[in-house]
Each structure stands twice: as structure tokens, then as C-alpha cells.
Amino acid sequence: MNVKIQNNKAWFLVLPVLLLVAFSAVIPLMTVVNYSVQDIFDQSRVFVGTEWYREVLNDPRLQSSLLRQFIFSGAVLLIEIPLGILVALMMPTKGRMASVCLVVLAMPLLIPWSVVGTIWQIFGRADIGLMGAFLNGIGIDYNYASNPMDAWFTVLLMDVWHWTSLVALLCYSGLRSIPDAYYQAANIDQASAWAIFRYIQLPKLQSVLVIGVLLRFMDSFMIYAEPFVLTGGGPGNSTTFLSQTLTKMAIGQFDLGPAAAFSLVYFLIVLLVSWLFFTTITHLDNKK
């Protein structure tokens, strides 16, 4: 770790970023804050204080989509983190195969999110899709457009397909940073595969896993395009997640006040969780 020098002139180096991000972030954020405390009819604006906040926090629609959102993000983390570690452990370490694996793993990450939705929309359809036809062929009545359970299954599977690679790639690079000597020592001690994983590999993966969990939490909590294209939030509201409810409120029904108020609540939730992770990361960095 390098020793940092105190130098306030460094502000000049940060200034361009600051201005750029402030333009795109602070002004819109202030607009949202403005909306959230005002009632807007055409031209006139009335200050309503915390009314929208009280309204949205008691709105069953938002509460249920928030609950769905937490279940979804939780499920995503529970599946993708262990699966990602497993995949990273199985990946070849040298040669052409390693490169090919890396590129194939990275592929789902580089597909526009709406296209990911399209791919699974096609793949899961019973009439024209491989997976839909296969599942129906072996006698499972599967239709993601009409059965909520199937829709959930498809959305989760899509997310696992889309993002597990991220966790796997992170863990893979973490595993590569373990010196061979550790494994040799473990061999001399005749450690079991589990012991090697538990006492050598897992501790080394700690810091990348924190980043992985953070990124996956943030992105799954903000998921929009994929389920929107795949199921359109349906059947009913069963796969309508938070972003979609908000967008519907703000743009569809033009309920700007409540939408803005809830946006801020939403933002605060993400911020709080991310701050917890961030402090953990910096803490781990300092411990090294």
C-alpha cells in the first residue's frame, strides 16, 4: 500500500469528474426531491410537505413490489454466489481452454439487457422455444406467460444465466492470486479438498466476494429491462419489480409526486446497503 500525501491541489484533477457527474446527478436528484414535496397541476405547484411520503409508504402496490424485489434479490444472491464459486473452482487454469472459457463466460454480460429478455422470451416459449418445448415435451406444463410460478422460474433462470458469470469471473481472478506454495503445503499436510477450500481458497476469495455481492445486489435491485421484455411484469403483477412499478407511476400515470417520493426511499435503501458493503471493502483493504 502506497503512502498518500496530503495535497489539496489534487482537487483540480478531480474537478472535471465532479462537474460532469454533478451535471448528470445533482440536478436530476434535486428535481426529484422537488417533485416529492410538491403537488403539480399543469403550471401551479403546491407545497405538500411529507404527504407523498406518507402516502407511498402505505401504498400496498409499492409494498408488494418492494417485497417481491427483496425476495428476488435474495434468491439471486443465494443462487448466484455459490454457483459462481463452484464454476470458478471448475474452470481450467491454463492454455487455450482457459481463454475460451473466459470469453464464453463473459458473453452474457455483453449482451444488451433488453436483448437478454428477448433471448429468453424466445427460448422459453412453448411453441417456438427450445426450453419451453422441451419442458412441455417431457410432460411439465410450462408457460411463463400465464403461470406465475413459471414466470418466476424463468426470470430467475434468466438472471442466473446473465449474471453468474460475473461472480465466477471475480472468483476466478481471486483464485489465480493464490500462490502454488499454499497448495503444496496443503498436500504435504494431506488436507482434504474441503479443507483446502475452507482454509485456503475461501479466505482469499473474501474481498472479491464482497464486491460480487455488492454488484449483484445493486444490479438485481434495479432490474428493469429483462423482466419487462420477458414477461412485461406479468402474469398479473407477479414479476413486477420496483423499477417497473416506479416507471409506470411516473411516466404511465404521471403521478410525479408519489413516484418521486418513493424513488428517494428506494435510493436510500440501496445507498444504505451499499454503504455497509463499502465500509466492509475499505476495512478489508486496510487490514491487508
Next chain:
Amino acid sequence: MNKRKIFGISLYILFLVLPIYWLVMMSFKSNEEILGSLTYWPQHFSFENYMTIFTDPSWYMGYVNSMIYVVMNVIITLLTALPAAYAFSRYRFLGDKPLFFWLLTNKMAPPAVFLLPFFQLYSSVGLFDTHIAVALAHCLFSVPLAVWILEGFMSGVPTEIDETAYIDGYSFPHFFIKIFLPMIRSAIGVTAFFSFMFSWVELLMARTLTSIHAKPIGAIMTRTIGGEGVDWGLLAAAGVLTIIPGCLVVWFVRNHIAKGFALGRV
């Protein structure tokens, strides 16, 4: 043990490739064949879907538009993030930690929250439906990420190099461009790749900020869903074409991609 590993990873790769395989196959089929029966391989290879896209300006301009704003975004991101990351990795200054966290929070802001204000902001400054508007909007998450990644990589470069250069009489800009940047060129490559990637895959903001002249391909794709049903073949072909740029660039950074995903912190 080793055989089990190979079996496992092959299974996973198969899981990753199958949906893409199905999309590619579908793009070569005609709609009659897609809806008629389930075939694992197109019976009549037809490039008709691709021809439609490549001959119709309203289709292929979507790709051009997406490319333009993605490249703009990468350039803006790198130009601003490089000095900032250097400052964060080398100096302590007033408010550095809160500033760093504040930058990161922008990556965490749900895009849905910002859609409407963005639309109003860019309309009011006259940038609506321009490529630069989308590029600037995407900077909201690409710049913080770039600063984070670059800071991670730069912290791995010993400060002795800076000091030696100053003793040798280099001025800061001279040192930064002539010595420091070439040293971290792989990091710059990785950062460029990530800015490319996040700008390329994002659609929600790009769609909101454009109407005709700068419309991204993702928004144009929805045209295939028309009154008489979905033109599946055309939709699949358009999808395949959005996958290709990513596959091309990932090959160049394949050895650094994992480190980039770890934000330079492995």
C-alpha cells in the same frame, strides 16, 4: 476429480451457449419455419432477415447511433476519470473519502428514478435526441466505475516511480502522459472495455433521451412487434447483431477482464 471438473464446466458452458445458439439459428430461419415446427437446424438457410437490416437505413442507423454514443461515452469517461483516479490513488485531500463514496452512489442510483428529470434536463438545454446527451447520461455510471477501476490499478504502481520522475525534472503533465499512462495501459484498456460494455448494454436511459436522430438499436428492435404478431426472425437477427460487438472486444481484454470486474482489487 479432474474429469468431474471438466464435466461440470462443460455443462455450465452448454447452459450459457444454448439460448444464444437458439437465437442464432432462429435468425437464419424464415418465419414460416419458426412457427411451423421445431427444427434444431434451419432447413433453408436464409439471410433474408439480415438483408432487411442491412438495406434499411432506419434499421442499421440504430447500430450506428448506438456505436456513436458508446464511443463518445468511452472517450469522455477516460479523459475525465484518468486524472481523478490518479488524485484518489496518490493524494489525501479535503473531502476525498466522502467524494469517492458520493461518486459510487451514482452507480447505485436506480435509473428509473432519474428518467423523467433527465428528460427534462436535457430537453431544457437543447440536447434532447442527440448522441452527446446519451453519452453524458451514461457517464453517470461509467465515470464512477472507471474511477474505481483505475484507482485500484493505479494504487498497484509504486509511488517511487512518480518521485523519480520529478527528480529527473519531469513536469506533472509530461510525466503523466509520457511515463505513467504507458505503464497502466492494460488498466486503460480494461476501463475502456467496461465503459463500452455498460454503455452498450444500457437501454432505458438511451431510449428515454432519444426520439428519431439518435435512437439506439434496442429501441428500434421493438418495431418487430407489430399488429400481425411478432416478426421473430427479424427480431432474432437484430439480437444477434447486438451480441457481436461485445464478443469482438472481449477477446482483446480476456486476460484482464477478471481483474477489471474485481475493480482492480485482486
